[in-house]
Amino acid sequence: MQTSPLKTLIAAVSLMAATHAHAEPQMATGQAMAWQCAPCHGVNGQEFSEAMPPLAGMPVKQFMDAMLAYREGTRPAVIMDRVARGFTDEELNAMAQWFAKQPIKPWEQTTLQESLSAQQAGAQAAGEKQ
Amino acid sequence: MSQFAQSLSNGKLGRRELIKRFGISAVAASGLFGASKNAYAKSAPHVVVLGGGVGGSTFAKYLRFADSDVKITIIEQYPEYITCLRSNDVIVGYHTLDELTFNLDTVQSKYQVNVIIDKAIGADFDKKTVTTAKGQVIAYDKLVVSPGIDFKFEDYEGHSKELAETKIFHGYKAGPQTLALREQLLSVPKGGTAIIAPPQNPFRCPPGPYERASFFAEYFQKHNPTAKVIVLDPKDRFTKDGPFKKAWERLYGYQTDNSLIEWVSGSDGGRVLSVDGKNNSVETMAGTFKADMINLIPNQRAGKLAQILGLTDASGWCPIDRFTFESSLQKEVYVLGDSTIADAMPKSGYSANSQAKVCAQAVADTLRDRPLTKSVYANVCYSLAGDNYGVSIAAIYEVRDGLIQPKGKSEGVSPITDKPAQPILEAVYQKNWQREFVKDVFS
Numbered sequence: 377m378q379t380s381p382l383k384t385l386i387a388a389v390s391l392m393a394a395t396h397a398h399a400e401p402q403m404a405t406g407q408a409m410a411w412q413c414a415p416c417h418g419v420n421g422q423e424f425s426e427a428m429p430p431l432a433g434m435p436v437k438q439f440m441d442a443m444l445a446y447r448e449g450t451r452p453a454v455i456m457d458r459v460a461r462g463f464t465d466e467e468l469n470a471m472a473q474w475f476a477k478q479p480i481k482p483w484e485q486t487t488l489q490e491s492l493s494a495q496q497a498g499a500q501a502a503g504e505k506q
Numbered sequence: 507m508s509q510f511a512q513s514l515s516n517g518k519l520g521r522r523e524l525i526k527r528f529g530i531s532a533v534a535a536s537g538l539f540g541a542s543k544n545a546y547a548k549s550a551p552h553v554v555v556l557g558g559g560v561g562g563s564t565f566a567k568y569l570r571f572a573d574s575d576v577k578i579t580i581i582e583q584y585p586e587y588i589t590c591l592r593s594n595d596v597i598v599g600y601h602t603l604d605e606l607t608f609n610l611d612t613v614q615s616k617y618q619v620n621v622i623i624d625k626a627i628g629a630d631f632d633k634k635t636v637t638t639a640k641g642q643v644i645a646y647d648k649l650v651v652s653p654g655i656d657f658k659f660e661d662y663e664g665h666s667k668e669l670a671e672t673k674i675f676h677g678y679k680a681g682p683q684t685l686a687l688r689e690q691l692l693s694v695p696k697g698g699t700a701i702i703a704p705p706q707n708p709f710r711c712p713p714g715p716y717e718r719a720s721f722f723a724e725y726f727q728k729h730n731p732t733a734k735v736i737v738l739d740p741k742d743r744f745t746k747d748g749p750f751k752k753a754w755e756r757l758y759g760y761q762t763d764n765s766l767i768e769w770v771s772g773s774d775g776g777r778v779l780s781v782d783g784k785n786n787s788v789e790t791m792a793g794t795f796k797a798d799m800i801n802l803i804p805n806q807r808a809g810k811l812a813q814i815l816g817l818t819d820a821s822g823w824c825p826i827d828r829f830t831f832e833s834s835l836q837k838e839v840y841v842l843g844d845s846t847i848a849d850a851m852p853k854s855g856y857s858a859n860s861q862a863k864v865c866a867q868a869v870a871d872t873l874r875d876r877p878l879t880k881s882v883y884a885n886v887c888y889s890l891a892g893d894n895y896g897v898s899i900a901a902i903y904e905v906r907d908g909l910i911q912p913k914g915k916s917e918g919v920s921p922i923t924d925k926p927a928q929p930i931l932e933a934v935y936q937k938n939w940q941r942e943f944v945k946d947v948f949s
């Protein structure tokens with residue numbers, strides 16, 4: 377669910393007050409969130425031979441349609457409805473941009489160099505630093 | 507080939523120019539450090555990881571993703587790592603230990619991580635060095651500790667480390683313990699009894715004892731149908747108890763006279779007070795239980811190494827900064843996984859893996875003086891209530907009000923439905939998950 381910018385601001389300010397050691401940023405990076413999906417979908421979404429579908433190279437719209445449908449409960453799911461309800465539209469979009477840039481081939485056949493370039497391209501597409 | 511890669515291979519751009527355009531990590535990753543075996547520069551900061559299990563190995567790999575110009579060393583006491591994940595399957599013969607055995611070779615070669623097989627025995631936080639059993643002294647800029655758990659045998663009268671290694675096995679660190687339990691299970695006589703005694707919260711793998719009880723029941727159903735599993739629990743609730751009990755009803759006649767599983771809750775006196783190794787019996791509030799095998803899983807605390815290093819508080823666990831997993835007790839030292847106080851996150855492999863990734867990014871950002879980004883964690887615990895029957899619990903997490911808490915409406919266990927496909931699919935996904943997970947950790 378999208379939170380209003382004002383609510384986010386208030387939340388951020390009160391969090392800062394509570395923890396003061398950290399200036400709490402607004403959002404995790406698409407990359408950092410996407411890494412969290414690896415135990416099911418493969419490293420960087422690059423698993424192509426299992427029941428859990430690959431995410432690497434998925435077009436942004438296809439990713440967003442799927443995730444929004446899981447979140448709203450309009451697409452049948454065993455686990456993804458629960459996962460999708462953890463993310464805002466903005467967060468989903470950042471992950472969508474990042475996954476779209478990952479190579480469409482198994483992780484085992486991807487070199488570190490190749491992946492670092494792809495991960496950087498993903499971060500740039502998601503409009504993040506690096 | 508991307509434009510970036512092309513310029514690199516043409517050697518058109520100088521190193522300084524590259525750093526300006528792409529940042530230090532891109533340059534280091536490009537192999538511009540010539541024939542040197544390592545991507546990182548000599549002057550690169552040194553991050554030392556103690557424990558190359560789930561948390562430590564994941565951390566090293568993802569730190570390499572987050573920063574290619576950093577020196578990473580793992581100090582792990584054993585040359586091979588046997589996953590606890592699916593070790594319950596080994597007890598009943600669905601898996602072999604060999605299939606669960608991994609090493610750090612790929613982490614070393616693919617991610618340029620130094621691996622030292624040695625036991626860490628101490629640290630000097632002022633000098634920023636670690637000492638090992640073989641007498642090595644290793645300097646670090648950041649230290650990461652992921653040592654797993656330790657058992658509190660002293661919570662049970664008559665119990666000891668020795669007894670736990672000879673007769674009353676826990677099977678909560680995979681290896682010889684797992685095989686010993688298998689031998690005991692196979693030796694339960696016709697109509698015999700197996701006791702499983704789960705620990706108090708918090709403990710490693712909250713669904714572990716109940717998955718194990720399910721497997722024992724399934725094993726008895728096939729090979730020894732008049733035998734029985736008794737779960738002696740100090741608690742009144744356990745994780746996924748709804749879906750687990752429903753599965754036990756469907757599969758093992760739970761709560762009928764012929765049930766293969768009996769669960770004695772804390773309120774009903776299930777807590778084990780003492781153990782008698784000679785007579786194979788335990789004393790509980792509800793009386794004495796004698797059995798053909800006793801699988802007592804003791805109460806737990808942070809791994810020994812965390813205790814030795816002074817990273818634990820009065821609770822026996824390690825307090826951490828929720829955003830980075832930096833120890834609250836020691837600057838520049840990070841703790842991951844089972845040893846930590848991570849609030850709503852269970853002590854699971856998935857949690858350790860998730861925390862390691864967030865920590866890797868935070869360590870990389872801190873080393874480069876970059877602002878931290880928001881911390882988002884995840885956990886999914888799959889269990890089998892039978893070889894073909896899966897149940898799960900899942901949540902995405904964030905830091906709210908100073909605690910790690912479920913984010914959005916993500917938290918939930920498998921719904922109980924009449925659809926026969928649901929638990930079968932979850933069992934398929936469970937097995938899929940395990941294969942994928944160990945790849946994420948070790949390759």
Ligand SMILES: Cc1cc2nc3c(=O)[nH]c(=O)nc-3n(C[C@H](O)[C@H](O)[C@H](O)COP(=O)(O)OP(=O)(O)OC[C@H]3O[C@@H](n4cnc5c(N)ncnc54)[C@H](O)[C@@H]3O)c2cc1C
Pocket residue numbers: 556557558559560561562581582583584587589590591592593594624625626627652653654655677678679710711714809811842843844845853854855856857858886887888
């Ligand atoms: C029966 C069972 C089933 C499980 N199933 C699942 C599951 O399905 N899914 C799931 O997510 N989790 C599961 N788990 C939980 C999972 O195994 C742990 O949560 C996970 O291993 C924690 O990771 P860690 O890094 O904290 O510790 P570990 O993975 O235990 O790693 C600790 C490492 O540190 C090393 N070490 C310790 N001290 C030293 C020292 N002094 N010097 C050098 N090295 C040292 C150890 O040798 C070890 O390799 C299960 C656990 C059990 C017992």
